[in-house]
Amino acid sequence: MNEKNNFDIVRLSLAFIVMLVHSAEVTRNADIRFLAHFLNSDFAVKGFFAISGFLIAKSYLRSKSLTSYFVKRAQRILPAYIFVIVMCFAIGMCLTTLPLMDFLKNKETLKYLVANFTFLNFIQPSLPGVFTDNPNQPMDGSLWTIKAELTLYVLLPFIVPLLKKSPLKVWGVIFVISCAWFFYFTAVYTGAKADTLAKQFIALSSYFFFGSLLAVHQPTFDRLKEITIVSLVLFLLFKNTNYAFIIEPVAFSSVVILFSTNLCKEIKISQYGDLSYGMYLYHWPIIQVLQHFGVFDTNAFLGLLMVIVLTLALAWLSWHLLESRFLKRAHHAQPSIVPSVARD
Template sequence: MAFAFFVVISHTVQLAGIDDLYVLRVIFSSDTAVQAFFIISGFLTINSFESSGRKVGDFYLRRFLRIMPAYVAAVLIFCALGVGQALSYGRHVELAGIFRYLVANLSLLNFLQPTIDGVFSGNPYPEINGALWTIKVEVGFYALVPLLCMIGSRASFLSVAIVLIAIGILWPSGLKFAADAGFHLHPSLGHQLPGQFAYFGLGALFYWVSRADQRTPLAAAIVVATALACAGLGEFRMATQVVVLSTLIYWVIHLPQIMPGKRPDLSYGIYLCHFPIIQLLINWRGWSGGEEYLLLLLVPAAAIAYAMASWRVVEVPSMNFGKRMTANETRN
């Protein structure tokens, strides 16, 4: 959940324009936190598929019910709140704009319609929920997990990890080569699935290590080689992220559980809601004269409250439904 709060702090400083606290955006980098999510996701989803008996249908159903109900709820709720706030201020909001926004975002194509005219139009950034782009990347990786696990079981998960990492670190160079050749591709492609393979590949590497501890030295050598390759290609930030995040997440994965027992997993809910909460608060009033620092308290508090409600009302019932469905299929 710490990485979720990194994103919250970074986006609060960015969206509210708190220039005096720009250093927090560097320390609590949202970009780095998202890459950490992808590494953890690579490890957890492969582990989930392998431990569930490699039942493709059950895996897809459970992943869908873990991700999409809470995602759909967040899109609908914050669209309604944003539109309602805009109308209360006397702003004109077209029904067609709302429809286009919902179609694009509910289908995970957020880049097609990130905002609605009249909603947050007075904010420094007009996007309603600019954090949602990562969800389609996650879903795209989920779609590939059964294939990756099939290859991993026949060859090795080490080879899967190396191939994913290689594709990921070569992707930025490929985009630059295409641009030099006259093919000007959309800049967002640099953040999409092929470009994130390196981080999912590190997650696959950690899964391979988790099967036998004596593999750790080789894995460490691969991480170092990955960082050196990134640096050699001029991707120094990526090189740093690879080393720092790999070291941190490796120790987190191998730490003994401090608080045993079931606990709410609020990280997903916090991630889904924090961006529009910031936008709503900024749009609500002018934050100046030091008042903007209050956002660093208000946003996390509101995000936790929403995440708790999402966990209890949407996420847990959806996951339990998925467990019942897959249990019924197993019995049949």
């Protein structure tokens, strides 16, 4: 792969898609509902996983040891993740309808902290008395992907050696398992948390490890353009059928990596920092706070503009004052292994 690439701008674009769609979905505001209709946050999230699989596989192959690999993962993910949990807790303290001591002593408050610091956000996504009048109550509904990605990071050192030996067969097995999991929890099992279970790391592994396949198997990467064209044509043909999920892992993954690697001239934005991870983490609580104060009800487009400006500002500050300080300078100098929102 050419060292010149567009991973930064593609990741930033995907983060913008997620932010815009969530602005419509979290607020349920009729004036900006069109954003959720014309943009697809599902594609953006799955695209993040594909890019992450590609970049983290490259990073793993360049790591001096397994310890070095995991240290880099922790350096990239944990600082901003811990900060956003603390930030959400501080927001909760300020905006809760409960007396402060009642809020602090509430079992749900402790449960929130324990669940979120252990990446089990789904156990307690909200804080007591916070955002109760908002259409949605979670403090940060974007965090559900982090546990899935962490799991895939742990699996990658075991999968990459297998991909190098039998690339297509290994990814084929992962693909079948992934699709079977997704099908079961969307078409067969209809019990509690079926939707949540359908989106776990097993379902996302086909995207992540297709990215890894492209990173470790040059013949597949060399045919990326052909793979993208064929898979996109098939996806468009089956888009409105029950079989689209079978084509998505290849179609979504190949198109984002093609745009990131060799489809167009490099667009440099690295001088501003790696903002996509921060945008992904911080936009939801910003939307919630603005909704709480009635900004979207007063003027939805003003609310949307404020979400964009405040999220970019916080992401910029987070990168320059927090995230980058946990990364080694040598790590920054290699754009081909800079992480996705998925983060390296």
